[in-house]
Amino acid sequence: MLLREIPLKETGLFPKIVTDYLSGNDFLKPFYQYNPDLNSFEEVIKNKTFTAQSRELLSSVLLDQYQELKIGNKPVIENIKALKNENTFTVTTGHQLSIFTGPLYFIYKILTTIKLAEELKLKYPNQHFVPVFWLASEDHDFAEVNHIHLLDKTVEWNIDSENLPVGRISTQKIKLFIDEVKLLFANNTHLPDLLKLFEEIYLTSENLSIATRKMVDALFSKYGLVVIEPDDKKLKESFKQIMMDDIFYQKSFTALNNTNAKLDKKYKLQIHGREINFFYLSKEGRNLIKQIDEDKFSVINTEIYFTKEQLQKEVEYNSNNFSPNVVLRPVYQEVILPNLAYIGGPGEIAYWLQLKEVFETHHIPFPVLWMRNSFLLINPHLSQKIKKSGLDVSDYFFSNENLTKRYIQNQSAYFSNDSINNIDMEMQKMVDIVMKVDNQIASKLITQKVDLQYFFDKLKKDVSDKLKQKSEQELLQIHHIKETLFPKGSPQERYDNILQHAGASKFIGIIYKHTYLNSGLSILEI
Numbered sequence: 001m002l003l004r005e006i007p008l009k010e011t012g013l014f015p016k017i018v019t020d021y022l023s024g025n026d027f028l029k030p031f032y033q034y035n036p037d038l039n040s041f042e043e044v045i046k047n048k049t050f051t052a053q054s055r056e057l058l059s060s061v062l063l064d065q066y067q068e069l070k071i072g073n074k075p076v077i078e079n080i081k082a083l084k085n086e087n088t089f090t091v092t093t094g095h096q097l098s099i100f101t102g103p104l105y106f107i108y109k110i111l112t113t114i115k116l117a118e119e120l121k122l123k124y125p126n127q128h129f130v131p132v133f134w135l136a137s138e139d140h141d142f143a144e145v146n147h148i149h150l151l152d153k154t155v156e157w158n159i160d161s162e163n164l165p166v167g168r169i170s171t172q173k174i175k176l177f178i179d180e181v182k183l184l185f186a187n188n189t190h191l192p193d194l195l196k197l198f199e200e201i202y203l204t205s206e207n208l209s210i211a212t213r214k215m216v217d218a219l220f221s222k223y224g225l226v227v228i229e230p231d232d233k234k235l236k237e238s239f240k241q242i243m244m245d246d247i248f249y250q251k252s253f254t255a256l257n258n259t260n261a262k263l264d265k266k267y268k269l270q271i272h273g274r275e276i277n278f279f280y281l282s283k284e285g286r287n288l289i290k291q292i293d294e295d296k297f298s299v300i301n302t303e304i305y306f307t308k309e310q311l312q313k314e315v316e317y318n319s320n321n322f323s324p325n326v327v328l329r330p331v332y333q334e335v336i337l338p339n340l341a342y343i344g345g346p347g348e349i350a351y352w353l354q355l356k357e358v359f360e361t362h363h364i365p366f367p368v369l370w371m372r373n374s375f376l377l378i379n380p381h382l383s384q385k386i387k388k389s390g391l392d393v394s395d396y397f398f399s400n401e402n403l404t405k406r407y408i409q410n411q412s413a414y415f416s417n418d419s420i421n422n423i424d425m426e427m428q429k430m431v432d433i434v435m436k437v438d439n440q441i442a443s444k445l446i447t448q449k450v451d452l453q454y455f456f457d458k459l460k461k462d463v464s465d466k467l468k469q470k471s472e473q474e475l476l477q478i479h480h481i482k483e484t485l486f487p488k489g490s491p492q493e494r495y496d497n498i499l500q501h502a503g504a505s506k507f508i509g510i511i512y513k514h515t516y517l518n519s520g521l522s523i524l525e526i
Contacts, residue, residue: 017267017350075330078224253273334366393523
């Protein structure tokens with residue numbers, strides 16, 4: 001049940017650059033191309049060019065990827081085949097390969113993407129729109145994906161990732177992690193339904209890429225969601241020219257620096273580019289490429305070196321050995337997909353706003369940036385506790401210190417500033433009347449008025465101190481509610497995992513039902 005929505009700006013959870021973007025702040029308008037509005041897509045569709053050859057390649061690669069894993073329900077395969085048609089476009093989100101889906105916003109991003117595709121189909125019935133999940137399989141920060149937070153515990157999969165792209169990490173030793181997760185539910189009569197599914201998928205998959213693709217397909221294929229593995233030789237072939245321009249001419253670095261110099265005046269920047277925005281993939285993992293001098297390039301943390309000519313040949317004939325960083329991964333996405341919009345969280349929207357000039361440098365159209373939906377989930381028992389506290393759920397977005405102040409203010413409402421100001425105003429009326437009779441008497445009354453103000457200030461403090469002492473248990477309960485809504489001080493959606501929700505498989509359907517485009521933070525009682 002939807003309890004209410006809070007405008008994102010009022011939550012205090014989102015960076016200013018994002019709330020400014022969503023509100024149409026004039027300063028940011030040069031840093032994006034289209035407004036995040038359904039009406040914008042008529043122009044986006046008109047401006048999007050994607051060749052028949054590119055469509056054929058994309059559809060063929062995706063069919064191969066799905067057939068290799070023997071996954072994909074009818075809606076997914078139909079969407080992949082439809083990508084060959086010139087009236088078919090994609091809307092895309094992406095994420096790291098978080099184990100067991102990781103934090104809840106993994107789910108929210110995907111469902112927002114699915115809903116956007118559906119809404120676009122209603123508005124533009126002559127076109128077809130395919131929701132796509134971009135697998136960030138080439139990231140090598142294993143520490144960001146190797147754990148989940150569940151039932152007040154953190155469960156980690158502790159192995160040596162060997163600096164490999166996370167998609168290539170073997171799942172051979174993941175059973176210990178799964179057993180530890182299952183142990184958390186030892187006192188439950190039944191394991192969460194999705195846990196059995198996750199266990200089967202991860203134990204029968206060769207690596208994290210395969211496991212994640214199977215998992216996302218199992219959860220979302222009925223909505224027609226297409227999962228793309230971008231770590232693919234054929235797809236990277238179409239990215240060779242941008243590899244050349246970045247590695248040998250630093251075009252991306254120059255463009256990003258120009259943008260950053262402007263945005264840095266007003267906002268905290270999310271990303272800073274490098275002269276070369278590609279990693280090199282080898283048996284020694286994913287490592288940065290650095291230019292040593294005019295004719296020498298090295299792969300950091302390895303003994304691999306290239307002359308300029310050798311590196312040019314490597315790009316030409318082995319483009320699959322090159323992996324874009326955060327600056328060029330979005331560009332790669334837009335090169336290989338007939339994409340109209342990217343759906344991201346606040347951090348992603350913030351760094352995409354730094355990239356428009358990078359896109360222009362490489363002559364790639366910039367997509368619509370669409371903010372994913374946000375949710376705060378409250379079970380009925382917690383909802384009753386919030387009501388009993390006398391505080392509004394929106395109050396819990398503030399710090400514990402402010403929560404305490406608000407609670408004490410509610411309990412001592414009679415001594416509020418408004419009440420005391422009313423008394424002060426009545427005394428001022430008396431002063432004004434007496435002043436017409438006798439100045440000396442009026443002066444005494446003014447002295448009493450000032451003394452009374454001091455008295456009330458002290459009274460307020462005394463009452464507040466006593467209430468804090470008497471309300472110790474109530475305040476502990478309030479702070480416990482705060483911790484439940486914001487575990488470890490983090491927004492719930494960035495911390496909790498889907499497995500802790502009863503009927504986890506039904507959970508996705510509930511969130512899907514309440515995913516409304518361009519909404520604020522939705523508070524759901526489930």
